Amino acid sequence: MSKNNFSLESWLGIIALGSICVISLANVLVRYTTNASFAFTEEFSVFLIVILAFSGAAVAAKSNEHIRITLLEKYLGLTGRRIIYIIQWLGSLIVLSLIVWYGGLLAYEEFTWESTSPGLGYPTWIYLIWLPLLAVAIIFRSTQNLISRLKMDDYSEEVQQ
Amino acid sequence: QETREFSVSTVLSEAFPWGQAASKWAELVKERSDGRITLKVYPNAQLVSGDQTREFSAMRSGLIDMAVGSTINWSTQVPEANLFSLPFLMPDNAAVDAITQGKAGQIVFDAIEKRGIVPLAWGENGFRELSNSRGILTQPADLKGLKVRVVGSPLFLDTFNALGANPTQMSWTDALPALTTGAVDGQENPLSVFDVARADRANQKYLTLWHYMNDPLIFGASKRVWSKLSTADQQLLKQAAYDAGQWEIAKSRAELDATLKSIRDRGVEVTALTPEQHQAFVTATQGVYKKWIPKIGEDLVEAAQAAITNR
Amino acid sequence: MSPDLWMLVVFGACLFLGMPVAFALGLGGAAGIITGLSPDMLATLGTNTYNSVAKYPLIAIPLFILTGLIFERAGVAASLVNLAQSLIGRRYGGLSLVAVLVCLIMGGMSGSGPADAAAVAMVMLPSMTKAGYPRPFSASLIAAASSTAILIPPSIALILYSVMIPGLDLRALFAAGLFPGLLAGASLLIPAYILSKRNGWEAPDPDAKRLSIKDSFIKAIPALLAPVIILGGLRSGLFTPTEAAVVAVTYGLFIGTFIYRLLTLSSLLSLFNEAVKISGIVLLIISLAGIFAWAGTTLGTFTRLADTILSVSDNSLTLLLLVMLLVLLAGMLLDAISIYLILTPILVPLMSHFEWNPIWFGILLAMNIAIGQFTPPVAINLMVTTKVANIRLEQTFGWALLFTVSMFSALLLVILFPQIALWLPQYLGYSTR
């Protein structure tokens, strides 16, 4: 992994993880030293883990590192493998499109109903909107990965990546 | 004859009055419809992966058919429901009934209906009392620096900040070990929850009966489901909800003395406030009203206060 | 075909076709929803994918994954391994024993299996591979041993259980988990030793230079202090079990930068990036497992499955065994949190009917759920360790099955001798009722 070569989702995930560390640690320290604690810790951390989860999933999609069973691919020829790759991509696409559609709808509904968050009273949609946005990012990365896999014609080369 | 099953979401299980309210509703509906309509109760907010604050919107989008929900959890979607969280608004059971059964209650129901849920009847989670591991609390000054676990709405943060405490929001999953080890000093919950969840085992040795708020339960149905029912079935479900709610309210109020006794028997020091002590808390939290009345609605708060005065 | 069956068949077919496990779970759930409910209900993919990961205790997972990476890069974990090796020496099964021991120590710091698995796998896999153990074996062993993290206190699973069964003393529950956790870890050593001897892995070498115990002990002091600091902080109320994860990260960063002096800013950035990726893989599965679980719950699949199994007998022991079998089956497909949310409401009435001790029953459940973390196809620990080992998931299935059998035997022992769980909390004076 080379320096400064991170994708946008990588940076997003790194910032989310870093912020989780800083917020939680600060909370422990502040509670210990001043007897106070941050009321926002839980609400922010919970939001940040969602960012982390889906941006991390996009990072893994780009390098095709999501956990799966590759038994079938081993026994197929080049054409068969390419067909399988497209089917795999389609499966991911269906699930992710459903997340984009219904996640977007949810964020939109919460926006129109003016729902607020339980902890700090912020509008809920500013948290929820990240789910469909990052699902789009995963679709984009999976597609990139599909194209590069379709171009490849040597299986062993692909496994080693 | 066609039978239909509806999902009913609750946050607490049958070990608590909350879950019992839902089971009673299911029982009455099954009986009165001769088994034609069944309500399947899903406790622990499992239909929304345990996130109780998302119950209301999931019901609105049709993922949940019906629910017995709490005004605290629904207040994120219905600002008017924050009425019940205003500190020290309702001094006793009569005050609670005066609100829910009168004009104020109707305003809250209308607000819920306007946001996509058909409200059917009231239940009760009970007055929320304060417990802690530090000592006896009888005046606002005693709360200074007290680390209290709260949940639900920013209003709770304002109330505890006004009293000089350090409120911190955590789920019960995190609160339990935090209370056990002393990372957090206190918590607030209805007596039934304190009792069944055995908060005394999490270091909560001091309990103050300060009655600072009451959390009514609301039986509700998704508009999508409701509009497809016949008028007769709507009436049946609504009446059953009303009866189940009245049954649960009476039952949980009747059980309070026994609950309190079993809490005392476990060595918990229980303190009730004198009227003067209570007044000191009322005075200390007036700022919260100033901030929240515009959000909740002036008419609603006035109606509630009038109902309480004339109770 | 019934909706339940659709759900399973679509899930299985997607897995076979090589789709990522997370998306196979999502499609299986969607198939169940379309055939058994209504397409409108697919809206659950909007709210419950979010809700399933938006849980505060889950922040421990990325934090402990980061801890594992930092401990590995900073040389902390390696010093632990060296110490254990200098004590044990090169012998059949020696490194297996080391791996299990390190998993148990790490389990004393973290309350979650996948996090523990990531940390130990990164440290142990290279040396085990060098000593001749096949990587699929090592990955399975570490996945199984790290599942004890949810038995050895602190444990997120046991906290969840105490929330689901209100009124239990959390301290008693934590104490009750210790010996069953150690027993579960020990049960893995028997097959590990036999296999290692039969296959000549890590053959004893009398000429091999043994590391000096004193040197390796001194080097391991900062590492050994980690669980002391974390358990001490937990006991004294300095922080909560979830926050313990961030304390571990900070401690790792501190000794990595100032004592072992192996961490730099740019290496830190790449560690964070790696942690983001592994967390994304694990959390995406948790998210979509939530959809699969939601479909199964709403369709009544789990209730029916439970009813079928439980209608077989009304003998207490038989039924307990059947319950354990049910949880074992559920553990193959579901993640720990879903199992607790779905199965406890079904099982609690049984527990009270047969008057099973709730603490003991909770430990049995947790042991079983621990097993579920490494039983394919949905095996979160195994997925983490295979990722680190860079092998295919299906290569581990045989070994994972073997360790399932051994840990299930440990579970049977706790069923037969409840005192294994209950002795310690009773000795410490905690209420076990």
Ligand code: NA
């Ligand atoms: Na642990």
Ligand code: NA
């Ligand atoms: Na499994």
